[in-house]
Amino acid sequence: EVQLVESGGGVVRPGGSLRLSCAASGFTFDDHGMNWVRQAPGRGLEWVSGINWNGDNTDYADSVKGRFTISRDNAKKALYLQMNSLRVEDTAFYYCARVRMATIEGAFDIWGQGTMVTVSS
Amino acid sequence: DIQMTQSPSSLSASVGDRVTITCQASQDINNYLNWYQQKPGKAPNLLIYDASNLETGVPSRFSGSGSGTQFTFTISSLRPEDVGTYYCQQYDDLPPYTFGQGTKVEIK
Numbered sequence: 078e079v080q081l082v083e084s085g086g087g088v089v090r091p092g093g094s095l096r097l098s099c100a101a102s103g104f105t106f107d108d109h110g111m112n113w114v115r116q117a118p119g120r121g122l123e124w125v126s127g128i129n130w131n132g133d134n135t136d137y138a139d140s141v142k143g144r145f146t147i148s149r150d151n152a153k154k155a156l157y158l159q160m161n162s163l164r165v166e167d168t169a170f171y172y173c174a175r176v177r178m179a180t181i182e183g184a185f186d187i188w189g190q191g192t193m194v195t196v197s198s
Numbered sequence: 199d200i201q202m203t204q205s206p207s208s209l210s211a212s213v214g215d216r217v218t219i220t221c222q223a224s225q226d227i228n229n230y231l232n233w234y235q236q237k238p239g240k241a242p243n244l245l246i247y248d249a250s251n252l253e254t255g256v257p258s259r260f261s262g263s264g265s266g267t268q269f270t271f272t273i274s275s276l277r278p279e280d281v282g283t284y285y286c287q288q289y290d291d292l293p294p295y296t297f298g299q300g301t302k303v304e305i306k
Binding site: 112114121122123124127136137138139172174177181182183184185186188189190191 | 199230232234236241242243244247248253285287289293294295296297298299300
């Protein structure tokens, strides 16, 4: 079964750090670009960051640039999001999503179930 | 950044009705437009990619059309299981790969 499973969410104070992980199974991981998308409670979807198939190309939303770092380990079939200097406005469900192609951009055809990040003092 | 204006923000329709949602891009995005369905408490699900291509396994009552700056998503005959929020997303050229604000679909 093609599957993405996120982990690493939790409650953190403003200024703190968290590292999200996304474990892939059921498909050839390095055939696909990957992205992180977040959704604040009761709000819409916001694209956060993306990485191409081999990790040599990454993109970030302006709202997280310089604070978040996306990476991948194709041997472990895993995607990561290192989140530093967290702000209250980063509170959201974070989804990892597979791209149909090897690039960052495209249709996100497989999504994980999401992991909740709460930034609160 | 490319802005995506989706309308309406919500709608209520009867089972069997034809439902149409529109998405307007702030600049030409060719056909780089996807549509997703999100049911309450669940992750989004890809329905349409590249403006008009039906994702594998998605019922044929869903369809998309358009190019450039104007796009349309249609449910030809609304079913109870179609309740949820629908989002368009553009991926033309440079990031951010913005989503529309969503359309909440309910049964009347």
